[in-house]
Amino acid sequence: MEMDGITTPFGRRPMTLGMLVNQARTQTMAADASVDKWQLYRWLCEARPKLGISDRALSVLNALMSFYPKNELAAGETLVVFPSNAQLSLRTHGMAETTLRRHLAALVEVGLLARRDSPNGKRYVRRDRQGDIGEAYGFSLAPLLARAGEIETMAAAVTAERLLLQKLRERVTLVRRDIVKLIETALEDGISGDWMGFEAEYRMHILTLPRVATPEILMPILTELEKLRTAILKALEDNIFSHNTAGSGGQTERHKQNSKPESISDSEPRFDTKQGGNAETQTLGAAGLDGIREDELERRRAQRTIVPADPQKPYPLALVLQACPEIIPFGPGGTITSWRxxxxxxxxxxxxxxxxxxxxxxxxxxxxxxxxxxxIACILERSGHINSAGGYLRDLTRRAQRGEFTLGPMLMALARANGNPAKRAG
Known part of the structure; x- marks a missing residue:
């Protein structure tokens, strides 16, 4: 062994139990222990987060290892390196001496180095007449050799965790893309469903994503996002299935066909005029719509127009303000905090x-x-592209009355445009 026993540090440096355990470990390592020092250094770089040392401390350790003449650290060899601070500073690209001392102390504290101090605290070597090293004082690399197996295991664990984190990030990105595009598709195609509720739930999960994520943090968030995507797909599937009326005989009540010219659809009665009678009475009688009350029939005869649909459910105010920020200065006091x-x-x-x-x-x-x-807020956002705001509003109102217009696609398009100013400017 290259040390006869436990040594204590020079001067005012205190002896700690950690140093004692570190030196004792080197005394008990296998006699045939050996490791390639540069492979060991690569493991150290991988395991750095678990070792609790900085990258600059690793640079100092790299410089110290470069002073050891052999590529292999082996038990039974003198594993002490003894460069001066000036030489060490050169190999660390001019690092200041005070910084060197701080990082050397950190390496000793975590048990990667051991001090082999001389009586006067200097680093030097004594050689015999054949030029072989007799006594060397400086920093011992023996703790690295003693902990080589532990460091390799740490490096493997860090690598596995990094790969897992990379896969989780990829899965989160894919699920986020699916959710956003499915909601946009549903809104743009006017498919009924609580899409804004899905959007709000999605935003709630996204806000929990930290800047620096770990597998433990990402795993539950990914689970919730995958549940949300499944719910969105189920809602789309149910809606598409409910509109696919030509699939089976059990769905014929939703899509009735008749080869007779006077037959009509349940959802859209025709008003074909026939000679010798009232057109609407004839067609309704042919369809057998006994459920329509006489007063409703009279009202339809008088108006001869489509019954307006119920007002649409309003979208979340936060989403509206995100899509239409130009209306905010017109609110009371130059701000908007409520629907009022x-x-x-x-x-x-x-x-x-x-x-x-x-x-x-x-x-x-x-x-x-x-x-x-x-x-009105959407029209204000697009006022530079609309010639007549009043005519445009009346046209949208008529289309909404016929069931041909929903606000969702317009709102989502403006929200996306405000999220990407460069695209909006183009």
Missing amino acids: DFMTAAVVVRSMLAVSPSAYENACEILGPENAATV
């Missing part, structure tokens, strides 16, 4: 865009007050 503030701002913007009160009241009746105000 938002609708107050919409009235101001309506006047500014020269939209008539009747057009706005009609939109409120068909779309609902919140959604009508949202449409």
Whole structure:
């Protein structure tokens, strides 16, 4: 062995139990222990997070290992290196002496080095007449050899954790992409469903993602995101299945066909005029719609128009403000904190865009007050591309009355544009 026994540090440096255990470990390592020093250094670089040392401390250790003349650290050899601080500073690219001392102390504290101090604290070597090393004082690399197996195991664990984290990040990215694109598709195609609820749940999970993630943090978040994607796919599947009316005989009540010219669809009655009678009465009688009350029939005869759909459910205010930020300065006090503030701002913007009160009241009746105000905010965002704001609002209102317009696609398109300013400018 290259040390006869336990040594204590020079001067005011205290002796610790960690140093004692570290030196004792080198005394008990196998007599045939050996390891390639540069392979060992690569393991150290991999295991650095678990060892609790900095990359600059590893640079100092690399410089110390370069002073050892052989590539292999072996038991029974003199594993002490004794460079001066000036030489060590050169091999660490000019590191300051105080910085060197700090990192050397850190390496000794974590048990990667052991001090082999001389009586006067200097680093030097005594050689015999044949030039072989008799006594060497400096830093012993023996703890590295004694802990080589432990360091290799740490490096393997860190590598496995890094690969797992990489896979989890990839899976989270794919699931996030699926969720966003599925919700966008559903909104743009006007498919019924609680898509904004799914969007809000998705945002809640995304906010829990930290900047520096670990597998322990990502795993539960990924599980929740995969559950959300499954729920979205189930909602889409149910909706598509419910609209696929030509699949089986059990669905014929949703898609009735008749070869007779006077037959009609259950959901869209025709008003074909026939000679010698009332057209609507004849067609309704042919279809056998006994459930329609007489007063409802009279009202339809009088109006001869499609019954307006129920006002759409308003979208979350946070999403609306993200999509339409230009309306915020028109709120009370230059800010918007509630739907009341938002609708107050919409009235101001309506006047500014020269939209008539009747057009706005009609939109409120068909779309609902919140959604009508949202449409005004969307028109403000696109005011540079719209010639007549009032005409555009009336057209959207008529389309919504016929069931041909939903606010979701317009809102999501503006939200995406505000999330990517460069694309919006183009």
